Amino acid sequence: MGAGVVIVGAGLGGVRLAENLRQAGYSDPVTLVGKEPHLPYDRPPLSKAVLRGERGPVELKSREWYDDNHIALLLDTEVTSIDLDGHTVSVGSGETLAFESLVLATGLDPRFLPDDVLEGQEATSVAELGGVHVVRTADDVSALREELRDGVRIVVVGAGFIGCETAASLSTLGAQVTIVEPAPSVLHAALGREIGARVEKMHTDRGVTVRTGVGVTGLTVGDGAVRGVVLDDGSTLDTDLIVIGIGSIPITELAKSVGLTLADRAVGGGISCDSGGRTSVPGVYALGDVANWADESGEFGRRVEHWNHTVEQAKVLADVIAGTEKAATAPAVHYFWTDQFDVKIQCLGTPAADDDIHVVDEDGEKFLAYFSRDGKLTGVVGAGRAGAVMKMRKTVADAPPIEELLQKN
CATH class of the missing domain: 3.50.50.60 (FAD/NAD(P)-binding domain)
Structure with missing residues (x-):
């Protein structure tokens, strides 16, 4: 049995990666290191149901799940240094953890x-x-x-x-x-x-x-x-x-300390990775809010802070580490949402503030809008229009001419 994987950061990306590694048949040790004292939880509900006092933090997995899947979970623990030559990380207690693969999922600090x-x-x-x-x-x-x-x-x-x-x-x-x-x-x-x-x-x-x-x-x-x-x-x-x-700032101090290549601020900063989460140092990977992944062509990188994006990265990276990497496929269509008062606003694609906007359905606070750039569909945004937004996933992926799409409405 090898030294296994050490994942620095016990948020959504780290937990989903650990889960996907086990699902991919990876049997070597997996250690998840989190700075907070709480069991890993989902962040989106914090500004909504948790802040309103309707429930406590939403735990991603139960304590028993980590034990049952032989995942070592170290909470209230901070990684203080990385020894690339010795393949170890040191934590605040003075303990060292050996790794074969190291994953930085350190997330963000609020600005x-x-x-x-x-x-x-x-x-x-x-x-x-x-x-x-x-x-x-x-x-x-x-x-x-x-x-x-x-x-x-x-x-x-x-x-x-x-x-x-x-x-x-x-x-x-x-x-x-x-x-x-x-x-x-x-x-x-x-x-x-x-x-x-x-x-x-x-x-x-x-x-x-x-x-x-x-x-x-x-x-x-x-x-x-x-x-x-x-x-x-x-x-x-x-x-x-x-x-x-x-806004927030990618937590890159550990990455800087060992000379990992960082992305330019113009594309969101963070740790530069290829389309499989590999950093500039072999055996070291990054995912989630701190990571700036290239697309399948290796030419485009942009750091994305969306829940679904992190989940997709965790699937890909698990296959890379486990050696079960699949053939490159078309990237998933970006999806994010926000709940404000009693209205859910959803977005598919990559709309931009300076895109052309076409409102195609409107009823009070509810609406559906298409975004286009250079005559092509770039995204769909809807408020209170969950079904109408989600059925547009393939259409957004195909990026048809906007005029053609508008004629159908």
């Missing part, structure tokens, strides 16, 4: 506002300021929930998916929520202004205040806690709490 927004204030670090929250881990959500009360004033900085989902959940709980976003609309970077405006109306109709086209230039502080958010239009929003949702 905070720069500390210079505190210039002239009594505090020096945004991350350590009272009343400042992010939504990335189960502990983050628990800390935010402890400060909630009916009517609490909350400014959500950033109107991407996490910001909008969090704002919707907090508003549902009775908070007075204001979203601040420098782009022209919510979800602008992902879905463009027209679709963003529809989502924005969904929020304002339910009492959320949305301030787009303005950025944060400062925070006011009192007694070690945030008291206000200063905007670049000169106004100040008095607040009790702020939630920062302005």
Whole structure:
């Protein structure tokens, strides 16, 4: 029996990889190392059902499952260094773990506002300021929930998916929520202004205040806690709490320490990989939010932070490591979703903010829209139109001329 696989990161990618390795017949040791003390859980529910207190974190597998599948699960454990020559990693306790294959599934850290927004204030670090929250881990959500009360004033900085989902959940709980976003609309970077405006109306109709086209230039502080958010239009929003949702940073410190090639920030950064998850060092792989995989041609890389993308990567990488790699197939159509209030918004394909948008079905908050670029279909986005979106998967993969598609509607 060989040294097996050490997976650094016990999130969705790491757990699915361990599962797929066993399904592929891989019998050598598999060790999963996680920084958090909790059993590995699914992150998407955190900003929704978990934040609303409707349930606890959704565990990906039971403790018994790891034992039954002979997967060593090390929780509350951080990998501190990698010895490529000795094929070992060291953890915080001083223990070393041997590996034949090493997988980095280290994920992301949330991005905070720069500390210079505190210039002239009594505090020096945004991350350590009272009343400042992010939504990335189960502990983050628990800390935010402890400060909630009916009517609490909350400014959500950033109107991407996490910001909008969090704002919707907090508003549902009775908070007075204001979203601040420098782009022209919510979800602008992902879905463009027209679709963003529809989502924005969904929020304002339910009492959320949305301030787009303005950025944060400062925070006011009192007694070690945030008291206000200063905007670049000169106004100040008095607040009790702020939630920062302005993106995340790939956790690449371990990758850098051993000289792995990193991707350019223009394509999302992260660890550069081929289409099978192999990094620039033989025997070292990466997957999930931290990984930047090439396509089957080896020419295109882009880091993608979607649940389904990570699941697909885990299947491919398991076959690579287990030696059961299949012939290259067409890449899966990208799919992601967001739940805000009682509306599910789904997306297939690779729509971009500057694509042409064609709304083909609309009924109040429900709609279906096609995205096109250079006359070809690039994606389908629907709100409250689950069936209509999902039946377009093959069509999106085929990327037909948009005019041809519109004539059928």
